[in-house]
Amino acid sequence: MTGRGELGSRKAAWTLIVLAPVSAEVTFSGVTMPAMWLLLPVLVVMYGAGVLFLRELVVRHRGGWPSLLAVGLAYELVEDGIGLQALTSPNLYHAAEWGPRVLGFNTTYWQSQIGYHTVFSVLVPVLLADLLFPRHRGRPYLRRGGLVTAGVAALVGVALLRVGIAATEDPGYQAPLPVVAGVVAAVAMLIYLALKVLPSWTPAPPRFVNLPRPATVAVTAGAAAAGFLALLMPAGLPPDGPAIGTGSWVFLPMALAAALALGAGWLVYRWSAAPRWSDTYRIWLVGGALIGRTLFVVVTAPAANDYQWKPAGIAIAVGTLMIVAMAYLLTLLADRARYVCAASS
Known part of the structure; x- marks a missing residue:
């Protein structure tokens, strides 16, 4: 090129x-x-x-x-x-x-x-x-x-x-x-x-489910990302113990996390077969996953800082600003995607 x-x-x-x-x-x-x-x-x-x-x-x-x-x-x-x-x-x-x-x-x-x-x-x-x-x-x-x-x-x-x-x-x-x-x-x-x-x-084309609204896709992606991390990662970083359960009982949340990840992937695979699947949906999908993942860190910030509220407050503020910034930038990207789509049609 x-x-x-x-x-x-x-x-x-x-x-x-x-x-x-x-x-x-x-x-x-x-x-x-x-x-x-x-x-x-x-x-x-x-x-x-x-x-x-x-x-x-x-x-x-x-x-x-x-x-x-x-x-x-x-x-x-x-x-x-x-x-x-x-x-x-x-x-x-x-x-x-x-x-x-x-x-x-x-x-x-x-x-x-x-x-x-x-x-x-x-x-x-x-x-x-x-x-x-x-x-x-x-x-x-x-x-x-x-x-x-x-x-x-x-x-x-x-x-x-x-x-x-x-x-x-x-x-x-x-x-x-x-x-x-x-x-x-x-x-x-x-x-x-x-x-x-x-x-x-x-692979054989998937039989897609009814494509939900973009906001529903974002919430689903965010819940899957946060839920996966919550099932596996201890609340503190660095961690000091299992997130859920002890001993062999930890295999239970591990199995639930695997099922959650596979289920979310299967949904995306089927959604992407829908004729209306577009860059706008992809942006909401990515945005939901990113924001849900960062929200997990914000919620667990007190435990990550040993419940010392000054560093925890700083972490919560930084994480919240990151979420706002990501939402704003992804909104701009979605507006651009709609403009490009309209210009090319």
């Missing part, structure tokens, strides 16, 4: 690089953990370059949202299994206290991060970039050199997580070699699935 098309693709690429850490961390952990703002340069390298690289791979292989879902799972495994090694660490983030440890894996933590990072680190930023740059939807943002640069930067980001966070927060811990090898093998299989299998897979 040359001329204005090339300029637009560069803008889209840089926008996605910024959107990924903002969606994943700034509007979530940044509410109650001010140190997250200091780590933003590292997060931009890991999140921004990593998500851009995976998005480019999927687009170049003509993959769709199923492929993005698969690479999102791979992304989470690389971040938490190799970079932070929190999937097996008995100390980092108190993840071992979230719920049952099975074969050395922090199962509740793992489930929460699979759902969280797949949606808010990968799917949401990519969808927002598509909405902001509709002319480049489904087209590569980068040339081959840019793709290689993004991949190298993503690897550097993983190393920075290992050295800058894991080594300082959990010094001396090293995930067992079989675990690391298993994570690498799983990542390779997921990427193969995303790039070689899913692009040629043509």
Whole structure:
């Protein structure tokens, strides 16, 4: 692509690089953990370059949202299994206290991060970039050199997580070699699935349900996001115990969270088959998920700050401002989408 098309693709690429850490961390952990703002340069390298690289791979292989879902799972495994090694660490983030440890894996933590990072680190930023740059939807943002640069930067980001966070927060811990090898093998299989299998897979068209109003879509997305986190994540960050239940009873909220995530995904899959499904609906869907997720942090801010009301009040204020800002910006984006739709019709 040359001329204005090339300029637009560069803008889209840089926008996605910024959107990924903002969606994943700034509007979530940044509410109650001010140190997250200091780590933003590292997060931009890991999140921004990593998500851009995976998005480019999927687009170049003509993959769709199923492929993005698969690479999102791979992304989470690389971040938490190799970079932070929190999937097996008995100390980092108190993840071992979230719920049952099975074969050395922090199962509740793992489930929460699979759902969280797949949606808010990968799917949401990519969808927002598509909405902001509709002319480049489904087209590569980068040339081959840019793709290689993004991949190298993503690897550097993983190393920075290992050295800058894991080594300082959990010094001396090293995930067992079989675990690391298993994570690498799983990542390779997921990427193969995303790039070689899913692009040629043509599922039967879903029988869509009656498409509700956009506001109903937003509320459903927000409730699903907040409910999923509430079932799995302890109220405090960093946590000090399971969100619900103790011992084997924690498997019950884990099962409910899995059912909630699968049910929400199935609804979106069926809604998206409706003839009236449009960018306006996509914006309300993303907005509901983002706001519901940040609202969870605002509600749990007192517990996250050990019920010290001054820092809790600051967190609540920051989170509320973030919610207002996101709602305002998404409203502008919805107005723009309606204008583009009207202009093209």
